[in-house]
Amino acid sequence: MGADNENKKKKYIIAGIITALLVVMVVAVAIITSKHGSGSKIIADVQIKTTSKAVQAVCAPTDFKDTCVKSLMNASPNSIQPLDLVKLGFDITIRSIRDSIKKASKELKAKAAKDKETEGALELCEKLMNDATDDLKKCFDNFDGFAITQLEDFVEDLRVWLSGSIAYQQTCMDTFEEINSNFSQDMHKIFKTSKELTSNGLAMITNISSLLGKFNITGLTGDLGSYARKLLATEDGMPSWVRPDTRRLIATKGGVKANVVVAKDGSGQYKSINEALNDCA
Numbered sequence: 001m002g003a004d005n006e007n008k009k010k011k012y013i014i015a016g017i018i019t020a021l022l023v024v025m026v027v028a029v030a031i032i033t034s035k036h037g038s039g040s041k042i043i044a045d046v047q048i049k050t051t052s053k054a055v056q057a058v059c060a061p062t063d064f065k066d067t068c069v070k071s072l073m074n075a076s077p078n079s080i081q082p083l084d085l086v087k088l089g090f091d092i093t094i095r096s097i098r099d100s101i102k103k104a105s106k107e108l109k110a111k112a113a114k115d116k117e118t119e120g121a122l123e124l125c126e127k128l129m130n131d132a133t134d135d136l137k138k139c140f141d142n143f144d145g146f147a148i149t150q151l152e153d154f155v156e157d158l159r160v161w162l163s164g165s166i167a168y169q170q171t172c173m174d175t176f177e178e179i180n181s182n183f184s185q186d187m188h189k190i191f192k193t194s195k196e197l198t199s200n201g202l203a204m205i206t207n208i209s210s211l212l213g214k215f216n217i218t219g220l221t222g223d224l225g226s227y228a229r230k231l232l233a234t235e236d237g238m239p240s241w242v243r244p245d246t247r248r249l250i251a252t253k254g255g256v257k258a259n260v261v262v263a264k265d266g267s268g269q270y271k272s273i274n275e276a277l278n279d280c281a
Contacts, residue, residue, distance in 0.1 A: 054080035058089075061207040062200035067193060071096075083143060086204050090140040093197040097133050097169075100191045101126055107190075108183055117179045125172040125187065132168035135161040136198070139205075155205060162202040169195050 052073065059068035071092045077085055105126065112118040138161045146154060169191060176184040261268030 051077060051080055054082070054085060058082055058085045058204060059200070061210070062203040064196035064200055067196045068200045071193075071197060082208070083146065086201070086208070087140060087143045089197065089201055089204065090136055090143075093194065093201055094133050094136045094140065096197055097129055097136070097191070097194045100194050101129050104187065104190050108186060112183065115181075118176075118181050118183060121175045121179055121181060122183070124175055128168040128172040128175075129191075132165040132172075132198070135165040135168070136201070139165075139201070151209065155208060158205045159202065162198065162205060165198050166195075166202065169198060 052069075055069055055072045055077070059065050059072070062068045068089070072085060072089060075088055075092055077088055079085070104122070108122060112122045139158045142154065142157060142161075173184070173188060173191070176187050262270045
């Protein structure tokens with residue numbers, strides 16, 4: 001009996017020690033996990049703050065800052081370099097316009113079919129918006145192989161394409177207003193974000209030299225100061241980055257004679273864009 005009791009005591013002691021060790025191990029794992037989790041959270045918070053700061057800087061010159069910041073942050077950028085953020089902005093804008101085209105087609109096409117003018121305006125608008133995305137795609141593709149020595153040409157090309165994209169989008173809106181369509185407000189609402197993003201893109205590109213300078217990108221890009229000054233300099237009242245052929249066109253005496261004039265008051269050849277396009281088709 002004494003031996004049995006002794007064995008039982010030993011078993012209880014061993015079981016107690018094992019239980020205590022298990023408790024210690026569980027607590028240790030919990031502490032390590034907690035510390036690791038806290039560390040990961042701190043790193044994530046720092047990354048978010050760093051990205052947010054970079055996005056705020058890129059969006060600073062834009063007219064629609066909230067739209068700019070929200071769109072870029074929602075895209076979870078994996079780079080804080082200004083050119084990468086601007087390029088991401090173009091990609092977001094392209095996708096926004098395409099989504100808006102689909103939305104307009106889905107929500108308005110059936111209703112527009114009841115009126116020929118409205119139906120024609122919607123079809124024209126779809127073509128114009130596709131042209132707008134084509135110009136933005138050129139901007140997006142132009143970032144590949146960018147070199148600071150080509151900054152002036154880079155900026156001018158993007159400004160031209162962006163201006164074209166904005167013009168296409170505005171013409172789309174004007175088409176509905178010209179026919180006094182009830183869908184005008186709907187179209188403005190559907191494409192509101194896209195138009196704001198495109199406008200923001202133009203502002204960012206116009207201020208690209210300043211953006212690069214703020215991020216201290218000098219090792220790869222050289223001295224940005226001289227390029228920034230050249231972009232801001234003017235000759236004969238025009239920015240120095242305007243090419244000679246464009247400068248000559250603007251300076252042409254008597255201006256450029258239009259092939260077709262559209263005027264709502266009847267002073268032109270046509271009263272609406274639709275009418276002019278249909279006649280030329």
